[in-house]
Amino acid sequence: MDGNSRVGETPPGPHSARNYVWPEDDALIPDWIYTDQEIYKREIERIFLGRHWNFVGLDCELPQPGDYIRSFVGPFPVVVARDPDGEVHVFENRCAHRGAEFCREYRGKADSFICPYHNWTYNLEGDLTAVPFRRGIKGKGGVPKDFDMSRHGLRKYRVAQRGGVIFATARDETEPLENYLGPDVVAEFDATFDGDMKLLGVHRNVIPGNWKLYQENLKDPYHATLLHTYLTTFGLFVSTNESRIMVDPLGRHAGLLSRRSDGRPDVSEEDRSNMQAFKATMELNDPRVLDFVREHDSKWSGAAMTIFPTLTALRQTNILNTRLLVPRGPNEFMMIWAVFGRVDDDDEMVRHRLRQNNIFGPSGFLGIEDNEALKFVQDGLLKARPADGLAVLGEDDEPEDTIITERAIRGMYRYYREVMGL
Amino acid sequence: MSIATTVTAKPGNTASSAALREARLEIEEFNYAYAETLDRFDADGWAEYFTDDALYHVVARDNYESGLPLGLIYCEGKAMMKDRAYALLNTEMYAPRYLHLSITNTRALSIDGPLIRATANYTLIETLVDEASRLQQVGKYDDVFERVDGRLLLKQRRCIYDSVTINNCLVFPV
Numbered sequence: 001m002d003g004n005s006r007v008g009e010t011p012p013g014p015h016s017a018r019n020y021v022w023p024e025d026d027a028l029i030p031d032w033i034y035t036d037q038e039i040y041k042r043e044i045e046r047i048f049l050g051r052h053w054n055f056v057g058l059d060c061e062l063p064q065p066g067d068y069i070r071s072f073v074g075p076f077p078v079v080v081a082r083d084p085d086g087e088v089h090v091f092e093n094r095c096a097h098r099g100a101e102f103c104r105e106y107r108g109k110a111d112s113f114i115c116p117y118h119n120w121t122y123n124l125e126g127d128l129t130a131v132p133f134r135r136g137i138k139g140k141g142g143v144p145k146d147f148d149m150s151r152h153g154l155r156k157y158r159v160a161q162r163g164g165v166i167f168a169t170a171r172d173e174t175e176p177l178e179n180y181l182g183p184d185v186v187a188e189f190d191a192t193f194d195g196d197m198k199l200l201g202v203h204r205n206v207i208p209g210n211w212k213l214y215q216e217n218l219k220d221p222y223h224a225t226l227l228h229t230y231l232t233t234f235g236l237f238v239s240t241n242e243s244r245i246m247v248d249p250l251g252r253h254a255g256l257l258s259r260r261s262d263g264r265p266d267v268s269e270e271d272r273s274n275m276q277a278f279k280a281t282m283e284l285n286d287p288r289v290l291d292f293v294r295e296h297d298s299k300w301s302g303a304a305m306t307i308f309p310t311l312t313a314l315r316q317t318n319i320l321n322t323r324l325l326v327p328r329g330p331n332e333f334m335m336i337w338a339v340f341g342r343v344d345d346d347d348e349m350v351r352h353r354l355r356q357n358n359i360f361g362p363s364g365f366l367g368i369e370d371n372e373a374l375k376f377v378q379d380g381l382l383k384a385r386p387a388d389g390l391a392v393l394g395e396d397d398e399p400e401d402t403i404i405t406e407r408a409i410r411g412m413y414r415y416y417r418e419v420m421g422l
Numbered sequence: 423m424s425i426a427t428t429v430t431a432k433p434g435n436t437a438s439s440a441a442l443r444e445a446r447l448e449i450e451e452f453n454y455a456y457a458e459t460l461d462r463f464d465a466d467g468w469a470e471y472f473t474d475d476a477l478y479h480v481v482a483r484d485n486y487e488s489g490l491p492l493g494l495i496y497c498e499g500k501a502m503m504k505d506r507a508y509a510l511l512n513t514e515m516y517a518p519r520y521l522h523l524s525i526t527n528t529r530a531l532s533i534d535g536p537l538i539r540a541t542a543n544y545t546l547i548e549t550l551v552d553e554a555s556r557l558q559q560v561g562k563y564d565d566v567f568e569r570v571d572g573r574l575l576l577k578q579r580r581c582i583y584d585s586v587t588i589n590n591c592l593v594f595p596v
Contacts, residue, residue, distance in 0.1 A: 205588040339492050365513075
């Protein structure tokens with residue numbers, strides 16, 4: 001994996017000689033937003049460190065006081081820790097002294113963080129609590145007399161939580177989380193995140209592509225009906241389902257909502273001929289994988305939500321997960337999948353979720369296809385002669401049950417252009 | 423968190439060192455054939471190395487050591503393995519590749535009637551078109567073999583992988 005080494009190494013040529021003029025037709029997406037180092041730097045400043053709520057983790061990943069996880073705000077490593085009073089804090093994983101990334105474990109339990117280099121010590125709120133040899137030895141050396149410990153803690157992010165989901169922002173003026181999400185997103189968000197979650201495990205993978213491609217992927221119902229046999233053949237997301245493509249008023253968040261009908265979908269001959277992935281005669285040897293145990297009030301059996309900038313949240317049948325996108329330069333991002341169930345799941349329900357999770361994840365029936373497709377796209381954007389991509393399907397004022405559409409992708413880029421000044 | 427299908431042969435060696443050595447040779451032959459089957463993309467053939475009730479579980483080492491049961495792949499029974507084989511060979515979209523699975527450091531740990539507990543290290547190297555070969559996964563098998571009609575089959579293969587952060591995706595089983 002060479003994501004970090006690529007930073008600053010974008011070769012000179014057409015990709016870096018641009019003056020960043022977006023095409024007039026907003027159904028066109030210039031390829032430099034996926035590959036250009038200057039654009040990436042601007043994204044860091046205006047998006048990840050801007051007035052946005054960045055998803056950093058779930059309560060159930062750090063259920064007890066003293067529990068912590070490594071996480072990220074945009075590309076920046078952070079620690080998410082729960083203090084003795086149960087409060088959650090998000091601070092930089094970078095020692096205030098010499099910059100060491102001091103927390104090296106995926107998860108753990110601690111009463112303080114001690115940087116191993118010079119033993120500067122921080123509490124679970126990120127405050128600096130001890131500096132060894134602060135007064136020097138025999139009156140010689142040590143930190144300056146006016147060194148203010150309270151001003152040299154770890155840089156902190158402001159935290160907001162809802163339903164067991166933890167967000168962080170670098171800015172004081174970021175609007176309240178509920179406003180940020182908006183009422184439509186909040187309704188589906190609450191059906192997925194009820195606060196009583198239990199962690200089943202975490203997947204991690206690195207995709208050689210730009211982080212925005214993943215947001216696009218989950219705002220793109222068009223591909224879902226074409227690429228994924230499991231969605232179409234077994235009726236998880238298919239043209240015959242009742243569906244709604246929900247986009248928030250600013251265009252930055254979206255939800256692909258779908259309601260499974262009972263049994264196999266009744267897809268017309270004409271639609272079938274368009275859907276290579278639809279396999280009318282495919283039968284499973286173990287159909288338990290598709291069982292649906294009803295467990296929430298939402299009418300939608302599937303809700304794929306994209307919360308700008310780096311969260312995607314999935315509820316599909318009994319699969320529940322969050323995916324955190326961690327950009328590592330313009331051409332690569334890491335994904336951290338937190339897969340969860342409910343606190344009151346019995347052993348059989350846990351096993352049911354484990355079986356069903358074969359559909360998603362970096363070795364899942366959908367996961368393989370999406371990850372491969374995104375690599376294909378980035379390869380094309382990086383290697384081919386520059387051109388604009390097309391997001392032309394559907395209309396911006398179409399009925400919300402239109403699924404052969406790229407309306408939600410266009411919505412995200414309208415917002416993106418405004419924030420980025422493009 | 424418990425996974426009811428986990429099989430544990432009794433701890434402690436009930437077999438002589440000669441019997442364990444003999445079991446190791448037999449398991450090595452088994453593992454070589456298993457690797458060759460996957461290297462030629464024979465996913466249907468792969469499922470036939472397992473008993474009907476077998477557990478096949480590919481699990482990240484950090485999850486395993488934290489008691490988190492999520493599998494990268496989690497098959498309870500051969501039927502689920504056959505469904506994965508069918509998808510890989512008939513419906514899944516992925517780039518063409520060459521696979522190179524090596525299984526080493528095989529050890530038979532204990533023998534309990536028809537069950538043999540064993541372990542081995544594995545390494546999967548993948549090669550994609552126009553790209554250098556790369557290490558896709560390295561891990562350790564936690565195996566339970568069962569002798570059925572004289573032939574060894576896997577009753578459990580838990581693949582605990584060190585390469586926690588996966589390159590893109592794992593397409594074929596290990």
